[in-house]
Amino acid sequence: xxxxxxxxxxxxxxxxxxxxxxxxxxxxxxxxxxxxxxxxxxxxxxxxxxxxxxxxxxxxxxxxxxxxxxxxxxxxxxxxxxxxxxxxxxxxxxxxxxxxxxxxxxxxxxxxxxxxxxxxxxxxxxxxxxxxxxxxxxxxxxxxxxxxxxxxxxxxxxxxxxxxxxxxxxxxxxxxxxxxxxxxxxxxxxxxxxxxxxxxxxxxxxxxxxxxxxxxxxxxxxxxxxxxxxxxxxxxxxxxxxxxxxxxxxxxxxxxxxxxxxxxxxxxxxxxxxxxxxxxxxxxxxxxxxxxxxxxxxxxxxxxxxxxxxxxxxxxxxxxxxxxxxxxxxxxxxxxxxxxxxxxxxxxxxxxxxxxxxxxxxxxxxxxxxxxxxxxxxxxxxxxxxxxxxxxxxxxxxxxxxxxxxxxxxxxxxxxxxxxxxxxxxxxxxxxxxxxxxxxxxxxxxxxxxxxxxxxxxxxxxxxxxxxxxxxxxxxxxxxxxxxxxxxxxxxxxxxxxxxxxxxxxxxxxxxxxxxxxxxxxxxxxxxxxxxxxxxxxxxxxxxxxxxxxxxxxxxxxxxxxxxxxxxxxxxxxxxxxxxxxxxxxxxxxxxxxxxxxxxx
RNA sequence: GGGGGCGUAGCUCAGUUGGUUAGAGUGACGGCCUGUCACGCCGUAGGUCGCGGGUUCGAGCCCCGUCGCUCCCGCCA
Numbered sequence: 001x002x003x004x005x006x007x008x009x010x011x012x013x014x015x016x017x018x019x020x021x022x023x024x025x026x027x028x029x030x031x032x033x034x035x036x037x038x039x040x041x042x043x044x045x046x047x048x049x050x051x052x053x054x055x056x057x058x059x060x061x062x063x064x065x066x067x068x069x070x071x072x073x074x075x076x077x078x079x080x081x082x083x084x085x086x087x088x089x090x091x092x093x094x095x096x097x098x099x100x101x102x103x104x105x106x107x108x109x110x111x112x113x114x115x116x117x118x119x120x121x122x123x124x125x126x127x128x129x130x131x132x133x134x135x136x137x138x139x140x141x142x143x144x145x146x147x148x149x150x151x152x153x154x155x156x157x158x159x160x161x162x163x164x165x166x167x168x169x170x171x172x173x174x175x176x177x178x179x180x181x182x183x184x185x186x187x188x189x190x191x192x193x194x195x196x197x198x199x200x201x202x203x204x205x206x207x208x209x210x211x212x213x214x215x216x217x218x219x220x221x222x223x224x225x226x227x228x229x230x231x232x233x234x235x236x237x238x239x240x241x242x243x244x245x246x247x248x249x250x251x252x253x254x255x256x257x258x259x260x261x262x263x264x265x266x267x268x269x270x271x272x273x274x275x276x277x278x279x280x281x282x283x284x285x286x287x288x289x290x291x292x293x294x295x296x297x298x299x300x301x302x303x304x305x306x307x308x309x310x311x312x313x314x315x316x317x318x319x320x321x322x323x324x325x326x327x328x329x330x331x332x333x334x335x336x337x338x339x340x341x342x343x344x345x346x347x348x349x350x351x352x353x354x355x356x357x358x359x360x361x362x363x364x365x366x367x368x369x370x371x372x373x374x375x376x377x378x379x380x381x382x383x384x385x386x387x388x389x390x391x392x393x394x395x396x397x398x399x400x401x402x403x404x405x406x407x408x409x410x411x412x413x414x415x416x417x418x419x420x421x422x423x424x425x426x427x428x429x430x431x432x433x434x435x436x437x438x439x440x441x442x443x444x445x446x447x448x449x450x451x452x453x454x455x456x457x458x459x460x461x462x463x464x465x466x467x468x469x470x471x472x473x474x475x476x477x478x479x480x481x482x483x484x485x486x487x488x489x490x491x492x493x494x495x496x497x498x499x500x501x502x503x504x505x506x507x508x509x510x511x512x513x514x515x516x517x518x519x520x521x522x523x524x525x526x527x528x529x530x531x532x533x534x535x536x537x538x539x540x541x542x543x544x545x546x547x548x549x550x551x552x553x554x555x556x557x558x559x560x561x562x563x564x565x566x567x568x569x570x571x572x573x574x575x576x577x578x579x580x581x582x583x584x585x586x587x588x589x590x591x592x593x594x595x596x597x598x599x600x601x
Numbered sequence: 602g603g604g605g606g607c608g609u610a611g612c613u614c615a616g617u618u619g620g621u622u623a624g625a626g627u628g629a630c631g632g633c634c635u636g637u638c639a640c641g642c643c644g645u646a647g648g649u650c651g652c653g654g655g656u657u658c659g660a661g662c663c664c665c666g667u668c669g670c671u672c673c674c675g676c677c678a
Contacts, residue, residue, distance in 0.1 A: 121608090178677085229677070452678055
């Protein structure tokens with residue numbers, strides 16, 4: 001018989017009754033009935049109940065066992081009587097009579113119980129991650145993650161993609177996120193950077209003539225964390241294709257994402273492919289964000305011109321962009337509901353407020369109620385109702401600002417809030433869409449200059465000759481430029497960002513010049529890529545869905561830590577391994593590094 | 602860098618208007634119990650109320666500061 005096990009803890013069924021078996025695992029739970037002792041033994045595969053009575057040889061040893069001790073149990077499989085079968089457990093029709101029990105390892109009193117599914121403090125969970133990972137829910141999530149990655153890999157390979165690895169130690173690049181730097185020992189004062197994404201490498205792979213590349217790629221960005229953004233490192237399904245249009249990329253990615261979501265949806269509905277495409281400008285108008293949650297039925301409308309009418313006397317909204325956010329059925333909400341939203345807008349969103357009108361039925365006609373209703377005569381009220389699609393029983397909130405972007409943003413946040421508070425979000429659905437036609441550039445108000453809006457490597461949607469001829473005087477044209485740049489969004493989460501790339505060195509130099517990079521500077525900083533583009537670069541494009549976010553959605557979790565095996569905390573510390581940590585003077589000397597601590601107050 | 606929330610037993614939490622000796626559940630330990638599967642019953646131990654200062658006759662509670670965790674804003678091509 002094997003030293004540790006003949007079966008796993010999730011394996012034995014009625015058919016095994018009569019066999020003498022051996023299983024090993026952790027003591028999940030111990031139930032001492034005095035005359036009879038139960039031990040539920042747990043491993044990766046399941047839980048098996050084991051039982052021993054006081055007059056049996058193994059009793060004394062079994063009686064010593066405590067939660068999370070690791071033991072090996074040997075004995076015959078016996079059938080349980082019908083009234084003692086546990087239908088909740090796949091092994092619940094049998095149990096093992098303990099003939100021998102061997103203690104492999106003991107456990108101290110636990111800082112965090114494995115059994116049960118209560119919430120525990122984040123720092124305790126992270127410090128004792130190995131215990132946390134034994135718990136059913138997160139153990140399942142991590143296993144799901146592995147299955148999702150296998151499925152993605154299989155689907156990509158089936159579609160003719162080839163997996164390549166790219167360097168982890170590379171060069172720091174301007175633009176984008178803050179880099180993690182790695183000092184060079186052999187080149188004093190110089191640094192490697194960890195890749196924010198294999199962006200340039202995958203484009204070089206295309207130039208090298210490999211087509212349809214993919215990689216489950218680690219990405220490193222030294223930026224602050226969010227619930228849906230891991231500190232430091234995360235994984236992307238990075239992919240790139242040659243000789244493709246935007247439509248070709250969509251056609252390649254949709255079946256993979258749709259397929260993997262269907263596979264693990266467990267009854268939840270998944271948007272059929274092709275996913276709807278929403279232009280960036282349309283998304284900012286209708287949803288107030290560039291990552292709309294389409295499970296939320298609320299659609300924002302622009303009503304600026306209604307408030308501009310001469311018969312509307314509400315001065316606060318004159319000469320402003322005004323967006324209307326319908327709140328279906330909100331007319332029956334108490335006054336506090338409206339006050340709370342207004343407080344939120346004034347506080348958290350630092351807006352002047354969130355006006356509203358409640359629509360009621362007045363003998364077959366719509367009547368407006370609420371603080372600002374008296375400023376709006378009937379014809380204007382009808383125009384509002386018509387533009388926003390509200391009816392009697394609904395409320396209409398208003399977001400107004402002299403700056404269009406701010407009005408849109410507040411409206412977007414209000415839409416999300418209203419959707420949640422009114423219970424309008426349809427759970428159990430995965431609603432995908434593409435956001436397309438992102439602006440190429442945006443105005444940087446602080447530095448009074450033009451910045452790249454998203455990916456500097458995107459191809460502008462503009463005639464090549466005209467693009468090369470652009471200059472400072474064409475600011476409006478430049479800020480109106482769209483790029484072949486697209487995001488995949490699911491349930492309000494940005495799952496991926498991609499683009500048809502700019503493979504033309506002249507257009508690239510011009511694109512960077514517009515964003516304030518002198519030609520020599522671009523030549524130096526992107527030498528590898530520019531140089532490559534001068535030796536025959538194929539038109540190419542791709543995208544990079546976030547693996548962690550995909551798994552988070554499929555696992556139904558709200559935080560990436562629930563689907564990451566060994567995550568860092570929000571301050572980018574690994575509480576289990578104690579990273580980051582001090583290093584020795586010797587190490588620093590070898591790296592030609594001297595530490596200058598920040599001044600303390 | 603900024604804002605919100607939280608911090609009381611190993612763990613999850615309660616703790617009234619500032620008032621005597623800070624409680625419960627769970628876990629640990631001991632005892633009882635032959636069919637449980639969140640077993641049940643009895644008992645014991647377990648506390649720098651995050652830390653420091655202040656107000657007060659008196660602070661877990663109020664004030665100031667500080668630290669930790671978390672969520673959000675900034676940031677994230």
